[in-house]
Amino acid sequence: MSYKKQLQTFEQLLDTLEGLIDEKFLTPGGYPKISFAIGDVQGCFDELRILLDLIEFDPDKHNLWFAGDLVNRGPNSLQVLRFVKELGDSAITVLGNHDLQLLAAAEGILQPRQRDTISGMLEAPDIGELLDWLRFQPLMHYDASLDYTMAHAGIYPKWDLEQAQSCALELETVLQGKHYRDFLEQMTNWNKPKKWKPDLQGMERLSFISNCFTEMRYCDIKGRIHLNVGSKEAQKRGFVPWYEVPKRALKKTPIIFGHWASLSPQKVKSKHLFSLDNGCVQGGKLTAICLQDKSYFNVHCRDAKAYS
Numbered sequence: 032m033s034y035k036k037q038l039q040t041f042e043q044l045l046d047t048l049e050g051l052i053d054e055k056f057l058t059p060g061g062y063p064k065i066s067f068a069i070g071d072v073q074g075c076f077d078e079l080r081i082l083l084d085l086i087e088f089d090p091d092k093h094n095l096w097f098a099g100d101l102v103n104r105g106p107n108s109l110q111v112l113r114f115v116k117e118l119g120d121s122a123i124t125v126l127g128n129h130d131l132q133l134l135a136a137a138e139g140i141l142q143p144r145q146r147d148t149i150s151g152m153l154e155a156p157d158i159g160e161l162l163d164w165l166r167f168q169p170l171m172h173y174d175a176s177l178d179y180t181m182a183h184a185g186i187y188p189k190w191d192l193e194q195a196q197s198c199a200l201e202l203e204t205v206l207q208g209k210h211y212r213d214f215l216e217q218m219t220n221w222n223k224p225k226k227w228k229p230d231l232q233g234m235e236r237l238s239f240i241s242n243c244f245t246e247m248r249y250c251d252i253k254g255r256i257h258l259n260v261g262s263k264e265a266q267k268r269g270f271v272p273w274y275e276v277p278k279r280a281l282k283k284t285p286i287i288f289g290h291w292a293s294l295s296p297q298k299v300k301s302k303h304l305f306s307l308d309n310g311c312v313q314g315g316k317l318t319a320i321c322l323q324d325k326s327y328f329n330v331h332c333r334d335a336k337a338y339s
């Protein structure tokens with residue numbers, strides 16, 4: 032076969048492949064659906080609306096991925112919950128620590144702390160259905176066609192995709208089951224255990240899974256998680272961010288996460304990690320990334336003083 036002929040065949044092959052790949056991303060209307068992932072909203076509804084205007088959000092053309100912590104500390108958590116719930120299939124959200132704390136506060140288990148803005152929400156007439164909806168959201172999301180995964184705090188460094196998915200499912204089953212209150216009641220035992228063992232049982236197992244998906248930041252190099260540790264102490268004790276634990280299992284799958292406001296996207300030196308919490312509620316920015324072209328969009332906090 033001549034070189035020209037080979038090139039032609041190759042080009043035809045590419046066209047066919049492109050057609051096949053594109054088809055997966057088409058909406059029923061026939062155009063490609065674009066996905067945007069958004070960092071911790073924490074009740075910053077005005078900033079969310081401005082961000083969505085910036086990306087010209089259209090639920091028929093776009094999907095939104097929320098990295099968890101939709102609520103608390105900010106001024107409009109109720110509006111955020113109502114809005115994301117109303118988006119239906121156009122939005123995916125994973126549970127964060129503040130979301131779980133809201134569920135616990137609604138059950139009278141946790142007393143809101145001084146900076147929390149949860150109490151007022153509990154009086155809303157539709158709070159029951161909003162909380163039921165929230166309780167049924169996953170701890171982790173994986174999209175096979177885009178090959179992206181998302182969890183609020185991150186993915187425990189010793190878990191591969193399959194292990195992480197099965198652990199998420201275990202806790203989701205409990206949260207969505209009859210005895211979810213029992214879990215919420217006991218989840219205040221946040222710090223134990225530190226290390227994963229496949230044979231962990233009962234509350235120790237659920238607590239570990241919950242901590243990994245919603246609370247984790249620093250680990251030691253053996254993969255034990257250390258919660259409530261600031262950056263200075265972490266440095267002194269030789270801890271590393273969870274994604275720098277040696278031999279991390281899920282290296283090649285891109286991970287979207289939030290929860291770590293001081294960790295701007297630029298600080299994470301890996302093309303497979305997207306740290307989206309830019310601390311909007313603390314006076315920083317609300318950040319979105321387009322998953323298809325990796326472009327970033329930011330909206331500054333409108334009134335940090337009012338939020339803190």
Ligand SMILES: [Mn+2]
Pocket residue numbers: 100127128129183245289290291
């Ligand atoms: Mn968080």
